[in-house]
Amino acid sequence: MYFLANDGFLDYATAFLNSFRRFNPDLPLCLIPFADDTGALRALQSSHGFSVLDDREVLHACDTVGAAIRGTPRGHFRKLAMWEGPFEEFAYFDSDTVVLHSADFVFDLLADYGFLTAHGNDPTTRRFVWNDSIETTGRLTEEQFGFAGATGFVASRKECLPLADVVRRLPEVRDLLPHMCPGLNDQPMLNYLMVTSGYRYASLSALADAGAEGLAVEWWGGDPVGAVEDGRVVSPDGHPPLFVHWSGTLKQAAAPLVNRALWETYRAGAAPGSPAAAGTDAVTGAAADNASPTGSGAGAVTCTFEDGTTQGWSCRVGSARVTVSDACAHSGTHSLLCSSRTEPWEGPRLALPAPPTPGAAYAFRLWARLAPGEAPADLKLTMERHHTGGTCYDTVVPDTRVAADHWTELGGTYTLTHEATRLVVYAESLHGTVPFHLDDFTMTVSGPAPASAGHTSPYGLTSETDGELIGTVLLNAAAYRDGQRDGGGGKRPLRVLEWGSGRSTLAFPQLLADAGVPCHWTSLEHHRGHLDTELPPLLAARPGVSVRYMDGEPATGHDEAAGTDGVPYTPGTDGVRIDVVCWDRGPLHPHFGVSHYADRAADLDDYVAYPMTAAGAAEAPGPYDVILINGRKRRRCLLTALRLLGERTAVLLHDAGRPYYHCALEAYPAGRFLGDALWIGGKDQDLLTDLAFSPAPTPRSCP
Incomplete structure (x- = not known):
């Protein structure tokens, strides 16, 4: 079994866990992180017997799918990870549910179906999946678009929807976006993929309507559930609730609006009669070990x-x-x-x-x-x-x-x-x-005992060790300027070029500012969706920043003339100037499996060659002091950086342990690996050693 949650949904997830473990004490359960803040949820692992799907490669691929469909990554799409997780057959529950029945029967149904949803085949709820225009496309049969399954509960088998197939079929899904319900995230896409997969599909509600006697089904949290006894709901119509689901607008941040007493029974702690309430482990026996x-x-x-x-x-x-x-x-x-x-x-x-x-x-x-x-x-x-x-x-x-x-x-x-x-x-x-x-x-x-999880680096995807090494190189490069001055008689700014924007685009310039080092930082980014998701509030809050979109939009920044008429704008009062140049080439993951091989052919020529153009050269007259390569097309960026080398330029490559970058490293006169995943290259080996390993100047002491 899988559920999707993060700490922002802790109250609902707690109620789900308590209810699930009351009625399913032995079923293996796995958390799919909705977002990275899961520390409080992980604290419940031992008491509620669940594992965590922590495969960053898979989660990142799900985020990429979400960005392709919704413009930015959405945690809802991470439920796709269930088809890449540890279970051959499985079911998924939204965490805004309380489970009130054993779910074992679902696995018997999976012998006949590739996909099961809790609710479907209901004309009154089709609008939550499809717009009426889907009927005119000819892409789906009436049976297919009439299924309109609610994906707050999905049961399936691992082979039915591999993530690579989802990525391969994204162009088909995107073609149908105008015909999909715009307010839902993953539900329309999943419906399309399920009904066109070639596997049989059904809903528990339709099977119950067809005569499956006593089959447990979804109850909507917006309808009064009736009498609640000992944490159980009495079902008058012969179809007991598998779970009650507070979907849509029926929930607040802290508690549901309807049937709150039922929810609070399970949110308050171990449910009456549950294994945890009896003082026993929530998960016992061989069944939990099986997975x-x-x-x-x-x-x-x-x-x-x-x-x-x-x-x-x-x-x-x-x-x-x-x-x-x-x-x-x-x-x-x-x-x-x-x-x-x-x-x-x-x-x-x-x-x-x-x-x-x-x-x-x-x-x-x-x-x-x-x-x-x-x-x-x-x-x-x-x-x-x-x-x-x-x-x-x-x-x-x-x-x-x-x-x-x-x-x-x-x-x-x-x-x-x-x-x-x-x-x-x-x-x-x-x-x-x-x-x-x-x-x-x-x-x-x-050796050492396992450490606690959840630690993050202030340098984004760069480890703290490597971030500190990059900082040392930057500060030592500033000291090596030998007191060079700009045209106005002030200290010549440290010139830094970065391929791949992110937290580093702000963290390292701030480090230089704190050390009293004037800096001109040029950052190149190929994926506008990433830039617009991660950085706008942070960039807007900093003086001396401009953002230039290279696909027909005007530049933005604190100086309207910047990048438009050749008039340089004034850096921030701390001497730091940051120019971000961004293209809109979409997310690219060329080494993420066979389905992404086409990404290798993506046209990023302008992104790679920008520093060699007249516009790029105008932004940094003279050689760069440091070049940081942390984006796409790193081999080509390494070769472009080689053409930009000054006598004292240092080139830093992140994720340098990847063998397919090494052919480009061989072109450099000097270089060495260092830290967790860094390589530094340039013209002189002794200089590189000094830059990386000499004690960095103390703040405010750089010439």
Whole structure:
């Protein structure tokens, strides 16, 4: 089971959790974060027995889908993550519900249907999905647009709607936006994808109307539910409530407007008669263990797959499938099978169960075997390390030859030496896409205890370690100006070029301002949706800022002449000037699976080459002191930066651990890796070392 929430919805989520666990004490439950503020919700994990889907790659892809449909990311679209989560079959509940019935029966229905919603096939509620104009498009049959399922509850199977398929079909969805209800977020899109998927679909309400006796259904929170006894609702018509749903305008920030007494029964604490109220664990027994690895100590994990479940293993984003197989086993009768692979990196993965701490040492052991009839191939075990600056990939077990006629042990150790927010271990192949089995996986952990989650960096997607290193380079570069002066006799501003706008666009100039360093910061951004979502209030509050849109709109900023007639405007009183130049090329994720390969061909020529144009050169006469590359097309930006090198220019690349950037690094006369995910390059190795590792000047001491 999945639910979607964040701390801003804590009261509703608490009522949902208490009610769900009363009637479903053993069903595995997983939180999909609606937003990043989930610290208070996570504090309920042990008492209410749920896991958290923390896959940043998947959540970011959901945000990208939301931005493509609604213009900006919307947390509602993160429910798409359920098709990439740990459960092969599942149901999803909105968290503005109280659950009043066991949900086990849903899995019996999924034997016949690919998708189930709670409510649908109701002409009076079709307007919450489709405008009447959908009938004239010819894109959907009357049966399809008449389904109009309410997606506050969805049950499905993992193979029915992979996230890669959603991304691939976005152009179809966008074509139908004029015919979709404009006030809803994910519901119209999900309806289109469900009814055109090729899988059977139905609603609980329609099945009940068709004669499914005693079937539990959704009750709308806007209708009085009647008598409530011991936290239960008495149903007069033979169809008990699976859940009561306060959708639409029926809720306030703190409590529902209608049927408040029922909701408050569950919000106040453990419901009468619940396992928690009786002083027992909310989740007990083997059923809870079926969907997750078993532990034998702090952080230890063992997976044998003998219970017939994947025990928390899932497939990386792509078309591959991860299932339990009885075709062969290293011990017992079952193993994990990864099949239908289309890329070497597609393979089974397991999110490690506790927030990691630098210094922790992990020991892994598992057995691998290729599917029958496959020629020998090399498999490896890789650690996917998520940190506040992005994602890095570290080898745990190097390429090891595996065959189809016997089991091969893969064993290795991994010591976490850098900051990390999440660790995911996965198996992949060096080349090819052979199907393979895994079995008898064990992991043990030694070293520091797991740290608490939720820490964020003031530098946005750059880790604190790397942010501090960038700050050191900037301050030392300012000291290396040797007292150069501008035309008016003042200190010559530090010239910085940045590809990829974000929090860094404000954080680093502020660091320079605090140190008394005048600065001209030019930031280039390819995605207007990102810029307009993240930065406008912060940029507007700062003097000395201009924003120039390169798609026909006038510049904005504190000086109307800036960027329009060549007249330079005055920096802020702290000596900092920030020019943001933005194109509208949309979100691009060229390395996010096969469905994004077309992003590599996106036209970002103007964005990459802008510093070489007359307009770009006019903004920063003379060489740049520091160039920061943290956006799209980083290899091409590296090569453009190479043409901009002065004798003392430092080029900083973020996420430098990604191998596909390294061919461009080789073109530089000097360079080195440093920090969590940085590389620094330029003309002189000694200078780069001084910039990165010499003590930074103290505030107000830079010449």
